[in-house]
Amino acid sequence: MADPRKRALTPFRIRRNPIAKFLLFIVALTLNGCGSEDLERIPDNGTILAFGDSLTVGVGATSEDSYPSVLGELSGLEVIGSGVSGETTAGGLARFASVLENTNPDFLILLEGGNDILRNVERTQTKSNLAAMITLAQGKGIQILLIGVPEKKLFSKVAPLYKELAEEHNVVLVEKLLGNLLRQPKYKSDPIHLNAAGYRVMAESIVEQMEEMGAL
Numbered sequence: 001m002a003d004p005r006k007r008a009l010t011p012f013r014i015r016r017n018p019i020a021k022f023l024l025f026i027v028a029l030t031l032n033g034c035g036s037e038d039l040e041r042i043p044d045n046g047t048i049l050a051f052g053d054s055l056t057v058g059v060g061a062t063s064e065d066s067y068p069s070v071l072g073e074l075s076g077l078e079v080i081g082s083g084v085s086g087e088t089t090a091g092g093l094a095r096f097a098s099v100l101e102n103t104n105p106d107f108l109i110l111l112e113g114g115n116d117i118l119r120n121v122e123r124t125q126t127k128s129n130l131a132a133m134i135t136l137a138q139g140k141g142i143q144i145l146l147i148g149v150p151e152k153k154l155f156s157k158v159a160p161l162y163k164e165l166a167e168e169h170n171v172v173l174v175e176k177l178l179g180n181l182l183r184q185p186k187y188k189s190d191p192i193h194l195n196a197a198g199y200r201v202m203a204e205s206i207v208e209q210m211e212e213m214g215a216l
Contacts, residue, residue: 039143039172039215042106048072048079049103051092051133052111052147055178056083058199060189065196070203071109075216080105088115089129096133100140107215108137109206111147111178114192117159118152127161134169143215144171145206150179172213177205 042048050056050068058066058081068081082099084091092112110133116126130146137144146166148158157179166173181187187198194202210216 039210039213042077042143042215046077046106047103048075048077048107048109049099049105049142050079050081050083050109050111051096051099052083052109053087053092053115054083054085054193055114056081056111057085058083059085060193061196061199065199067194067199067203067206070200071206074203074207075210077216086115087112088119088121089113089126089133090121093129093132097136100136100142105142107143107145109145109147110134110137111149113149113159113162117149118192123159123161127165130161130165131169134165134171138169138171144169145210145215146171146173147178148173148175150182155183172209174206174209177202 048068048071050071056066056068058069063069066081066083068079068083072079080103082103084095089112110130112130112133113126115121116129134144134146146162148162150156151159157176162173163175165171181194181198181202182192184198187194187201189195189198207216
């Protein structure tokens with residue numbers, strides 16, 4: 001019997017023109033996930049929690065065009081977006097446990113740290129806050145996809161602390177995706193946020209990564 005979620009993904013694949021497909025292939029090559037090599041398949045009735053700041057809210061686009069909304073459309077799963085604009089990792093950590101308790105997700109996409117970097121928060125504090133969130137989620141048996149955030153430097157693709165977290169906690173890291181998108185004006189609404197096209201490419205790339213690693 002065919003997998004209903006694979007059917008849900010079919011229109012998304014057919015709509016791609018050759019150029020878009022090639023661009024997504026290039027993006028996929030730059031994901032460079034590290035950490036755990038495989039993920040467990042998310043149940044058909046499972047839930048994905050997208051946790052983060054304004055990039056999770058979808059600032060720069062409508063709520064329907066945010067990456068959590070597009071991710072739900074493409075994956076066929078329930079995706080709960082829990083983003084707070086302007087939030088630092090300290091703020092994220094303060095609300096993280098209650099969000100996990102209220103949503104009980106099977107899978108977590110964690111995208112935090114950009115505001116720490118913009119505000120020059122001490123690197124060790126940012127890493128400690130993210131590590132605490134990862135530990136809380138792992139303690140509940142929740143699988144994690146960590147999205148790397150670039151440094152506040154020209155040509156930066158990801159801050160080193162994300163690689164360290166992925167290796168130390170054995171989580172999958174989507175390393176260069178956000179940095180690559182933020183270097184392309186056609187995908188940006190302002191210097192630090194994506195537009196609708198950018199959020200869609202982000203969601204498509206995450207879906208492909210999750211498929212490759214067995215979560216979808």
